[in-house]
Amino acid sequence: MGKIYDLIIVGGGSAGLSAGIYAGRSKLDTLILEKKQAGGQLLNTAEVANYPGVRHTTGPALMHEMQEHARDFGVQFADAQIDRVEFAGSIKKLYAGDTKYEGRAVILATGALPRQIGFPGEEKYTGHGVSYCSTCDGEFFAGLDIFVIGGGNAAADEALFLTRFGKSVTVIVRKKAFSCAKITADKVRSHPKIKVHFNTEIIDVRGDELMKSITFRNNKTEKTFAYEASEGDRTFGVFVFAGYEPATALFAGQVRMDESGYILTDDQMRTSVPGVFAAGDLRPKSLRQLVTAVADGAIAATSSDKYVTEEKDRLGIREKYSKAPHGAAESGDRGRDD
Numbered sequence: 001m002g003k004i005y006d007l008i009i010v011g012g013g014s015a016g017l018s019a020g021i022y023a024g025r026s027k028l029d030t031l032i033l034e035k036k037q038a039g040g041q042l043l044n045t046a047e048v049a050n051y052p053g054v055r056h057t058t059g060p061a062l063m064h065e066m067q068e069h070a071r072d073f074g075v076q077f078a079d080a081q082i083d084r085v086e087f088a089g090s091i092k093k094l095y096a097g098d099t100k101y102e103g104r105a106v107i108l109a110t111g112a113l114p115r116q117i118g119f120p121g122e123e124k125y126t127g128h129g130v131s132y133c134s135t136c137d138g139e140f141f142a143g144l145d146i147f148v149i150g151g152g153n154a155a156a157d158e159a160l161f162l163t164r165f166g167k168s169v170t171v172i173v174r175k176k177a178f179s180c181a182k183i184t185a186d187k188v189r190s191h192p193k194i195k196v197h198f199n200t201e202i203i204d205v206r207g208d209e210l211m212k213s214i215t216f217r218n219n220k221t222e223k224t225f226a227y228e229a230s231e232g233d234r235t236f237g238v239f240v241f242a243g244y245e246p247a248t249a250l251f252a253g254q255v256r257m258d259e260s261g262y263i264l265t266d267d268q269m270r271t272s273v274p275g276v277f278a279a280g281d282l283r284p285k286s287l288r289q290l291v292t293a294v295a296d297g298a299i300a301a302t303s304s305d306k307y308v309t310e311e312k313d314r315l316g317i318r319e320k321y322s323k324a325p326h327g328a329a330e331s332g333d334r335g336r337d338d
Helices: 014-025 040-044 059-072 134-141 153-162 182-190 290-315
Strands: 004-010 030-034 076-079 084-086 092-096 099-108 112-114 145-149 168-172 194-197 200-207 211-218 224-228 237-240 244-246 276-278
Touching (some): 004 014, 004 092, 014 030, 014 040, 014 290, 030 099, 059 076, 134 237, 153 168, 153 182, 153 237, 168 200, 182 194, 276 290
Parallel strands (some): 004 099, 099 276, 145 237, 168 194
Antiparallel strands (some): 092 099, 112 244, 211 224
């Protein structure tokens, strides 16, 4: 019989690593599975300046510290592309080709990715001028011209938010009108720092190490127009708001999801299947940020700890170790952040 972990975490981004830290500190035998390098989307983030207590760092540096933090508590890591899961029964099974992983509990933390439009230069300048999160990156474009791509609620709200930083904000809407609430659209159109171009699409962005120019096309007249950064500004910002795609296709039919594919949980991160939890951007939520993903992971790990402990008690499995981490008293340590 193969090894049965207390907890398997699928996904090594900020939610998964946070869950690993809390699970490891609770002495759960924990394995984190990540198909690529642990760190998730933060690996592509050049600068992090809004994570409480960390005044300035880079995404890769912060994710490295989180991974090492998890290792400090005995969490194990494995590179694995999971292609099949079986969550029925008390032992959860996950398969990567011919390799099978088994755990008493599972936390799903595969995240969600912002939808890319696919224009030339988008991938090259992602994290270096092209962004998908105004809360994360807006301040980096203070005093510069900013372009917002999209006409829905997110694009309109974020355009208004970005006026706090940008010298100007230009909204590029592919259709003939906004698709957001009228009151929000009216605020955008009437804002003195915002210009709106309807029936317009982005063609490309160009530059060297920084973006220097951006080209658009009116899809009614077929006329093109371009913007070039001034010598003083050196560059500009492009914020794309085309929605998110949760990375949850693998779990379809295993746990309950909403119509968009986001995994539904309660406030303890429990899914519709006992012993299966979900954390991070794959859940429906109003704010997809590092801090909310980390919080989800901590809650999911705490819930997993309770579930695994109760399962072992039910099966009469005796622990070989004290649950008290690093000398903490066994009673009174639950629920604290120290």
